[in-house]
Amino acid sequence: MKRSYHNYWVYILTNKPNGTLYIGVTxxxxxxxxxxxxxxxxxxxxxxxxxxxxxxxEFKYINEAIAREKQLKNWHRQWKINLIEKENPNWENLWKPLDPETTLRLRSV
Structure with missing residues (x-):
C-alpha cells in the first residue's frame, strides 16, 4: 500500500552565525x-x-516543499537572515540526532 502522507523539510544550513547559507529540501x-x-x-x-x-x-507534500525551497532561494540574503533570527535568534544548531550513538560516531569523523 502506498503512503499518502510523508514528511518533507526545507532547511537552512550555515557554518556560523551570519555565515554562508545553504537552502535544501529533503x-x-x-x-x-x-x-x-x-x-x-x-x-x-x-x-x-x-x-x-x-x-x-516541515511539509506534507513534496511539491509544497519544493515550491518553498525555490521561493527562499530567490529571497535577498537579509530576508533569509531575518527569517532565521525570527525563529532562532541565537543561531543554535536545531538538529538533534534520533540515535545518540550517531552523535558519537559523527564526532569522530
Missing amino acids: GGIDDRMERHIKNEGSKFTSKYKLKILVYYE
Whole structure:
C-alpha cells in the first residue's frame, strides 16, 4: 500500500552565525543531516563546511516543499537572515540526532 502522507523539510544550513547559507529540501532530515556532517551532503556544503541546521519547515507534500525551497532561494540574503533570527535568534544548531550513538560516531569523523 502506498503512503499518502510523508514528511518533507526545507532547511537552512550555515557554518556560523551570519555565515554562508545553504537552502535544501529533503524527505529525510536525519539522514540528510548525517550526510552533511560527513561532508557527503553536497559539494557546496562540504566546501564551506555547512553543518549547522539553523532553520527548517516541515511539509506534507513534496511539491509544497519544493515550491518553498525555490521561493527562499530567490529571497535577498537579509530576508533569509531575518527569517532565521525570527525563529532562532541565537543561531543554535536545531538538529538533534534520533540515535545518540550517531552523535558519537559523527564526532569522530
